[in-house]
Amino acid sequence: MTRKGEEGTGPTGRSTPGPDHVTRLRPESEVRTGRARALETRYPAGLRLDRHHHDRASLTLVLEGRVLERTEDGVHRAGPGSVVMKPAGTEHANRFGDSGARTLLLDVEGDARLREREWRWTDGGPPARAMLRVLEALRLWPEDLDSVVDEVLAEMPSLLDGRPGSGEGPPGWIRQVRRRLEEELRDPPLVRHLAAEADVHPTYLTRRFKRAYGSTVTGYVRHLRVQEAVRRMSDSASSLGRVALEAGFADHSHMCRVFRRETGLTPGRYRELL
Numbered sequence: 001m002t003r004k005g006e007e008g009t010g011p012t013g014r015s016t017p018g019p020d021h022v023t024r025l026r027p028e029s030e031v032r033t034g035r036a037r038a039l040e041t042r043y044p045a046g047l048r049l050d051r052h053h054h055d056r057a058s059l060t061l062v063l064e065g066r067v068l069e070r071t072e073d074g075v076h077r078a079g080p081g082s083v084v085m086k087p088a089g090t091e092h093a094n095r096f097g098d099s100g101a102r103t104l105l106l107d108v109e110g111d112a113r114l115r116e117r118e119w120r121w122t123d124g125g126p127p128a129r130a131m132l133r134v135l136e137a138l139r140l141w142p143e144d145l146d147s148v149v150d151e152v153l154a155e156m157p158s159l160l161d162g163r164p165g166s167g168e169g170p171p172g173w174i175r176q177v178r179r180r181l182e183e184e185l186r187d188p189p190l191v192r193h194l195a196a197e198a199d200v201h202p203t204y205l206t207r208r209f210k211r212a213y214g215s216t217v218t219g220y221v222r223h224l225r226v227q228e229a230v231r232r233m234s235d236s237a238s239s240l241g242r243v244a245l246e247a248g249f250a251d252h253s254h255m256c257r258v259f260r261r262e263t264g265l266t267p268g269r270y271r272e273l274l
Helices: 126-140 142-160 172-183 191-198 202-213 217-235 240-246 252-263 267-273
Strands: 002-004 029-033 036-043 048-053 057-071 074-078 082-086 092-108 120-123
Touching: 029 142, 036 057, 036 126, 036 142, 057 126, 057 142, 057 217, 074 082, 074 120, 082 126, 082 142, 092 126, 092 142, 120 126, 126 142, 126 252, 126 267, 172 191, 172 202, 172 217, 191 202, 202 217, 217 240, 217 252, 217 267, 240 252, 240 267, 252 267
Parallel strands: none
Antiparallel strands: 002 029, 029 036, 036 092, 048 092, 057 074, 057 082, 057 092, 082 120
16 A cells, blocks of 8 residues: 555546646645545535546545536535545546535546446445445554455445436426425424426325435435534534534434434544534
């Protein structure tokens, strides 16, 4: 295992230059382990990366900020806890949010487990917990990184199988339900009220929402609150109790239970790893 610092370069790829485009980004850290590399990269606020591709298959976890990724197969808006599996050669473009973003990328050379997979994003859940194990090993137990990476590469395809893909989007009324939940996170509307506004039965709304986003409405709200807690932990030195209330949790204890279920880590441990 070899480690690189500021002299490293960002993920290998080619792109079309543009006025707001950075063709090479230096990672905050880069560690090589066997056939894989683990890279942490911070992206400036508002950065746009035009269409490009990487020569190696990769898994990427969003640690902070917002990322929009577009391919010929669809568009995905990602936040903290989102994970993408990207086959080698996938043409994609990215736009980063107003506060930028930070990601953990694991790229692999010649691994059959990822070679034939499709481009696929998922938000939170087991894929995020698996990638956070890589981050934890990278920070705290570098001697175990080789075995952790191999475990995650073996697990990830099955963790993503059966979860909603990132292709053609859901119907407009389902997207509107999602927007309402995102905009009213502190006091989200009840399912029956959302269903009445969409003129559908609550059971039908719940079924279509889960098909579109891989989660129940309640589970999606929990995931959004964890994302908001991560954003607030990253942007300020506020106490975890204050972060919990601002992210819409009942209290610090409530946040800890949900956060651990979503990420496998306590909020305090996650903040230490950032």
